[in-house]
Amino acid sequence: xxxxxxxxxxxQELIAGKEVTAKELLDSFLENIENxxxxxxxxxxxxxxxxxxxxxQGLQGKLAGIPxxxxxxxxxxxxxTTCASRILEDYVPPFDATVIRRLxxxxxxxxxxxxxxxxxxxxxxxxxxxxxxxxxxxxxxxxGGSSGGSxxxxxxxxxxxxxxxxxxxxxxxPASFCGIVGLKPTYxxxxxxxxxxxxxxxDQIGIFSRDVEDTAILLNVLTGYDPLDSTSAKLQxxxxxDFLKDELEGMKIALPEEYFSxxxxxxxxxxxxxxVRKLEEAGAEIEEVRLSGLKYALAAYYIISxxxxxxxxxxxxxxxxxxxxxxxRGINEMYEKSRKEFGDEVxxxxxxxxxxxxxxxxxxxxxxxxxxxxxxxxxxxxxxxxYHLLVSPATxxxxxxxxxxxxxxxxxxxxxxxxxxxxxxxPAISIxxxxxxxNLPVGIQIMGPHFQEGRLIQAAYSLENILGFKDPGYCGRYxxxxxx
Amino acid sequence: xxxxxxxxxxxxxGLARLDIGERDxxxxxxxxxxxxxxxxxxDEIEKDESLLSASLFPAGNVFREDELKxxxxxxxxxxxxxxxxxxxxxxxxVMGE
Numbered sequence: 001x002x003x004x005x006x007x008x009x010x011x012q013e014l015i016a017g018k019e020v021t022a023k024e025l026l027d028s029f030l031e032n033i034e035n036x037x038x039x040x041x042x043x044x045x046x047x048x049x050x051x052x053x054x055x056x057q058g059l060q061g062k063l064a065g066i067p068x069x070x071x072x073x074x075x076x077x078x079x080x081t082t083c084a085s086r087i088l089e090d091y092v093p094p095f096d097a098t099v100i101r102r103l104x105x106x107x108x109x110x111x112x113x114x115x116x117x118x119x120x121x122x123x124x125x126x127x128x129x130x131x132x133x134x135x136x137x138x139x140x141x142x143x144g145g146s147s148g149g150s151x152x153x154x155x156x157x158x159x160x161x162x163x164x165x166x167x168x169x170x171x172x173x174p175a176s177f178c179g180i181v182g183l184k185p186t187y188x189x190x191x192x193x194x195x196x197x198x199x200x201x202x203d204q205i206g207i208f209s210r211d212v213e214d215t216a217i218l219l220n221v222l223t224g225y226d227p228l229d230s231t232s233a234k235l236q237x238x239x240x241x242d243f244l245k246d247e248l249e250g251m252k253i254a255l256p257e258e259y260f261s262x263x264x265x266x267x268x269x270x271x272x273x274x275x276v277r278k279l280e281e282a283g284a285e286i287e288e289v290r291l292s293g294l295k296y297a298l299a300a301y302y303i304i305s306x307x308x309x310x311x312x313x314x315x316x317x318x319x320x321x322x323x324x325x326x327x328x329r330g331i332n333e334m335y336e337k338s339r340k341e342f343g344d345e346v347x348x349x350x351x352x353x354x355x356x357x358x359x360x361x362x363x364x365x366x367x368x369x370x371x372x373x374x375x376x377x378x379x380x381x382x383x384x385x386x387y388h389l390l391v392s393p394a395t396x397x398x399x400x401x402x403x404x405x406x407x408x409x410x411x412x413x414x415x416x417x418x419x420x421x422x423x424x425x426x427p428a429i430s431i432x433x434x435x436x437x438x439n440l441p442v443g444i445q446i447m448g449p450h451f452q453e454g455r456l457i458q459a460a461y462s463l464e465n466i467l468g469f470k471d472p473g474y475c476g477r478y479x480x481x482x483x484x
Numbered sequence: 485x486x487x488x489x490x491x492x493x494x495x496x497x498g499l500a501r502l503d504i505g506e507r508d509x510x511x512x513x514x515x516x517x518x519x520x521x522x523x524x525x526x527d528e529i530e531k532d533e534s535l536l537s538a539s540l541f542p543a544g545n546v547f548r549e550d551e552l553k554x555x556x557x558x559x560x561x562x563x564x565x566x567x568x569x570x571x572x573x574x575x576x577x578v579m580g581e
Binding site for chain 1 (some may be wrong): 492493495497499500501502503504505508511514515516517519522523525526527528529530532534545546548554556560563565566567573575576577578
């Protein structure tokens with residue numbers, strides 16, 4: 001087994017014991033990238049040069065020498081950050097996002113920038129302006145999205161861990177499709193400074209890893225107050241590795257009925273229910289509950305996220321950075337022709353967002369969506385007065401084939417189980433809980449109260465141990481012939 | 485909640501400073517109507533002003549002291565500009581279009 005197949009905690013031990021050097025580690029990952037990247041296409045930019053020069057300077061910290069991949073909507077100083085858009089195709093940011101600074105301070109090595117749906121809008125990574133990414137479990141299938149490149153990089157052993165962003169499920173859905181762990185922390189746990197904004201009240205930077213222990217390790221490095229992000233929480237985060245314990249006794253878990261009664265793949269339902277039974281056998285108390293506000297969640301999400309996007313994306317005007325149409329006769333023509341470079345999906349959301357915020361429509365759409373959001377949040381908070389966690393499938397289906405879902409709106413329906421956590425700001429994690437008959441991974445989602453990531457980690461870690469599901473690594477086009 | 489037509493799309497595109505071209509006007513009219521059809525489910529929710537003053541997040545408004553602090557060097561900030569003049573971003577004429 002190549003070093004590229006190890007978890008971060010295993011690699012930390014090897015580095016600490018001086019059994020491998022950071023250079024050997026990087027070489028192993030780069031060699032694997034060389035072998036699989038042509039088929040997977042997880043990266044827009046591979047930063048071999050920067051990675052090598054960082055290692056030469058000598059690295060120290062909790063993540064010394066660990067190669068981490070970063071979604072290409074997170075700002076990296078001196079490294080192209082494109083958001084998979086023609087608008088930012090040549091943009092080289094003059095600053096690092098706070099998460100990048102934190103990773104570097106702990107000695108991590110940024111190995112490259114991952115493909116995504118343009119400006120994180122989409123659910124399959126087919127909506128990148130450059131090329132689609134493929135699912136390493138079976139390359140006929142999509143890796144999910146929008147952080148599909150980051151999920152694929154970790155699943156294919158092209159990085160030890162990765163950063164993504166999650167506005168409506170963009171970390172948990174691809175993690176589920178690729179059979180790895182994906183965490184969307186509480187809104188405010190991780191600084192968003194340097195994340196290209198899509199919908200500011202929903203966006204959160206998230207973590208991809210091979211197992212739950214790695215999630216806890218990365219969470220320790222990434223969380224914390226940042227004066228550069230006024231929405232980051234002023235709070236002392238615990239050591240999340242303290243929650244890596246096999247203990248479910250007395251844990252009260254609610255299963256919201258609405259998450260299991262919608263139109264979904266029966267194999268996914270079966271797989272998740274089986275995992276839930278195992279949680280019960282291990283001592284957790286399981287009860288079915290109602291979450292009636294869930295039926296409005298996707299509609300509310302659509303309105304709020306598009307409204308915020310229409311405002312956030314106004315900054316791409318050709319003035320300070322990004323593409324500028326060069327033969328404009330006046331400033332308005334420059335704006336309009338420069339912004340023409342957005343892809344159709346981005347334009348659709350800007351138009352819809354502008355519409356719902358326009359005079360006379362605001363009360364009908366935006367205000368109602370906010371009301372639905374508030375009611376859902378209160379309903380969820382009430383459930384957490386009685387239960388420690390909520391559990392559901394991460395997605396209604398497993399991965400679909402490239403090109404199989406043509407309509408982006410139809411594709412967005414896959415977010416039905418994930419958007420509630422963004423609307424209410426709570427943390428949620430997806431971990432693999434099995435495979436379907438095509439051998440494609442199924443993810444189970446665990447949600448907890450605000451800033452209770454530790455509790456999520458404890459439950460996810462326990463379940464991971466019970467299920468004994470281990471990362472099978474990259475299997476390429478012939479995945480379905482291998483047993484996961 | 486109503487449906488929208490090509491004229492509405494042209495108007496919204498103007499507000500968003502987005503050149504969508506003749507070809508795409510119909511495409512986006514159709515696409516937006518699909519979403520509007522879907523979000524009709526929110527018709528069930530009563531419309532009132534109760535939310536205008538309510539904050540969704542526990543943190544509420546975050547204030548800071550208005551102190552002078554160093555910020556990004558102007559050369560750095562200008563480094564990605566399509567056109568500049570001295571310490572300024574240069575743009576096409578704003579007046580007299």
